[in-house]
């Protein structure tokens with residue numbers, strides 16, 4: 418008898434839990450339809466955080482993004498300096514986040530649509546950079562110009578003598594080990610400053626933040642970034658000689674962004690452009706022993722060398 422009762426109770430419990438779960442799924446389905454928003458990131462920077470904006474159902478771009486997100490294949494982000502492509506994330510309070518990436522020059526129409534979605538207003542078919550500015554999109558004009566050209570297959574090269582056959586004397590023991598940096602959960606949270614200083618903080622480190630005063634983004638130039646690095650405990654150098662420390666080089670995209678390279682044990686330079694993969698080639702795909710002559714893409718100012726000692730504060 419007691420046995421029967423127990424079975425009955427278990428059965429009842431199962432039925433009840435079934436009811437509860439069924440209604441839960443229904444509820445989730447409904448809220449999903451109304452609640453999905455898309456977070457669009459233009460992946461273009463190496464040092465600072467990328468511009469990101471949110472698209473909800475009130476945006477005129479909502480339908481095309483929804484359609485593209487569901488039907489267009491993911492393509493990997495680019496690996497070199499400047500425009501790397503777009504990331505689109507669904508954001509919904511109680512759901513798993515999904516990410517979709519569009520690599521540079523992989524799908525001109527979709528990339529153009531995503532760039533335009535930075536606006537609140539409808540735009541003409543022509544991708545006019547001036548209208549992108551006037552519609553409230555706060556991405557700097559030069560960045561929009563660079564991305565527009567890259568989408569259309571026009572890539573700017575700068576320098577291009579990355580290999581002059583002389584290796585700088587180097588006591589630093591860092592090795593080019595891309596698998597360490599390119600693993601999921603690491604690659605997207607560590608940038609060129611993390612990589613250059615060989616400090617994995619998972620915070621997309623910013624010069625000066627570790628020491629309490631982050632660099633001033635309104636004025637990104639050599640002196641601003643070098644000073645912020647000095648506050649973090651790095652040593653400003655007059656030339657490519659760091660003594661017992663490790664050697665890092667700084668380049669600047671004037672007014673926009675900063676980028677670091679580091680010299681590895683083998684005498685070649687390597688780097689990690691933003692949230693993209695750690696690589697040992699420059700913007701022209703050449704290996705680098707002469708960092709001053711390398712192709713830095715839009716980072717046209719060579720700002721100098723820094724020494725990375727043991728006691729630094731990176732965050």
Ligand SMILES: *[C@@H]1O[C@H](CO)[C@@H](O)[C@H](O)[C@H]1NC(C)=O
Nearest residue numbers: 581583657706707708709710
């Ligand atoms: C090679 O480049 C480095 C700087 O990156 C420079 O110090 C060195 O003098 C160059 N060597 C030659 C032979 O030009």
